[in-house]
Amino acid sequence: MNPSLSAAPALATPATDSVAGNERFVRNAWYAGLWASELPVGQLVAQTILNEPVVFYRKEDGAPAAILDRCSHRFAPLSMGKLVAGDRIQCPYHGLEFGPDGKCVNNPHPPCSIPAAAHLPGFQVVEKHSLIWIWMGNKPADPQLIPDYSCLDEGDPLHITDPGYLNIKAHYELIVNNLLDLSHVVYVHDGILGSPGIVQSDVQVETQGEVVTVSRYAKDVAQPSMFTMLAPEGYERGDSFTTISWYAPSNLFLETGTCKTGQPKASGTGYLAIHLLTPETERTTHYRFSAVRWNVMTTGDEHNEQIRRKIYELRNFAFAQQDGPVIEAQQRRMDQARKALAPVLLSIDAGPTRYKRVLDRMLEQDQ
Known part of the structure; x- marks a missing residue:
């Protein structure tokens, strides 16, 4: 089953957010x-x-x-x-x-x-x-x-970015919320990972066991700089797609890329992204990340080495200078609240809402 977010009216009901005052750590994982x-x-x-x-x-x-x-x-x-x-x-x-x-x-x-x-x-x-x-x-x-990140073992080192690390001053669930919310790239990462054309794209959510997957497919849109860098000339506009899966409690795997308008996804190019969130404390998270290119179309080792380094730089900038400050500010505002917060939920929150149900069940079993 792959229900569209727009078909989830239950999301209009606010729910008390428990991130601000609770460890919520699954230990058996x-x-x-x-x-x-x-x-x-x-x-x-x-x-x-x-x-x-x-x-x-x-x-x-x-x-x-x-x-x-x-x-x-x-x-x-x-x-x-x-x-x-x-x-x-x-x-x-x-x-x-x-x-x-x-x-x-x-x-x-x-x-x-x-x-x-x-x-x-x-x-x-x-x-x-x-x-x-x-x-x-x-x-x-x-x-x-352990989630399958075998792409790190099997990929050509020329197309695998250096292992990245950040320490985010926020609860790990706020970062999971960020990663499963594919709509935020339009606003937080405009021009690098997102472009205005994808706002109206169809987003779907699927749950299989304890894995929650959020997918977005945008047709015939201007491609952000990350994608135009990965593709040869002629891919400045086309279809873009992103699928991210959450593996409980806090590891994620993303596939993203671009192809010519109307063509199969496999005909395009992109990268696989690894997001590893390890709670340090209730207010800090170890964030490790890397990326592996797939169906590489660019040629020349020197050029591809430049792209490899640039992917790391752009993703590190996106996390450290764009996502990180917003998430850390969220945490501070939540900590300042004098009463329990009940966030307004939108259709775009289906992914975060779905994973939280699974996590709540795991926490209950863990205890």
């Missing part, structure tokens, strides 16, 4: 902890995820590990310590050592006994699709539930 390139061998890397301090490192065989970044003795950050033989982290304060499962395995102070309370939580981690994924919950973690 996969989150992008780091880009694999952010975790060099021999280093301890600290991150706060779901309000928990976590330290990542690579074991002697190169596999990633992650444990709570807070010594059980005097609560010093283990990330300030060092790696020692046996895949252990040594606390910088009094030398206690912890294994990759979080268990304390060495107390150097006589009589060297290890209290049961000395052990720390360890987290399940998997390296897949150029990322280090982490599972923060207590239920068994199935790596098959």
Whole structure:
């Protein structure tokens, strides 16, 4: 079923927004902890995820590990310590050592006994699709539930942008709302990702299991600069299309592109975009992103390398200088509210409304 947003009158009913005062973190789920390139061998890397301090490192065989970044003795950050033989982290304060499962395995102070309370939580981690994924919950973690970002593995490096990172000072759901709202590009990203002609384009929403997909197809419109850069001469006007899927709780995958008016989508060109949102706290979000071109039409390695860099620059600008300030300002205004907010909902809010239903159900099951 692929209902049009215009056929969703229930959206006219306001609903209390719960983002401003609640963690709303699903713990039994996969989150992008780091880009694999952010975790060099021999280093301890600290991150706060779901309000928990976590330290990542690579074991002697190169596999990633992650444990709570807070010594059980005097609560010093283990990330300030060092790696020692046996895949252990040594606390910088009094030398206690912890294994990759979080268990304390060495107390150097006589009589060297290890209290049961000395052990720390360890987290399940998997390296897949150029990322280090982490599972923060207590239920068994199935790596098959990690979204399919295999385009990062299979694409030509010449057509894959550098891994991007931003820290957005807002709740992660505000960013999900932004990404699933395809209408905002006309106003926030006019000339780069959007153009006025797509305002009236048909938008559809589909739910399959716990995946929510929002699609937009605009016919015979002037193409924004991102698309004209990707296509050869003759594509300044045509059909444009964007499909974005939300994989609970906060990973998204977008396909966008352009083709000549009336031609099949596959005859055109565009890129696949990866959006990875990992809650840091209730008010901050780790935002990692990349893009992979498909059906590349431009020629010449030097030219395509310039395009690769330009895609990164434009997307980073769009997120850091356009989306980010608006979302962060939203968060501030919501925090200033003296009573619960009931947002007016429009037909364009079908995607955000649909995913929130799925997320609410997952949160209830998680608890």
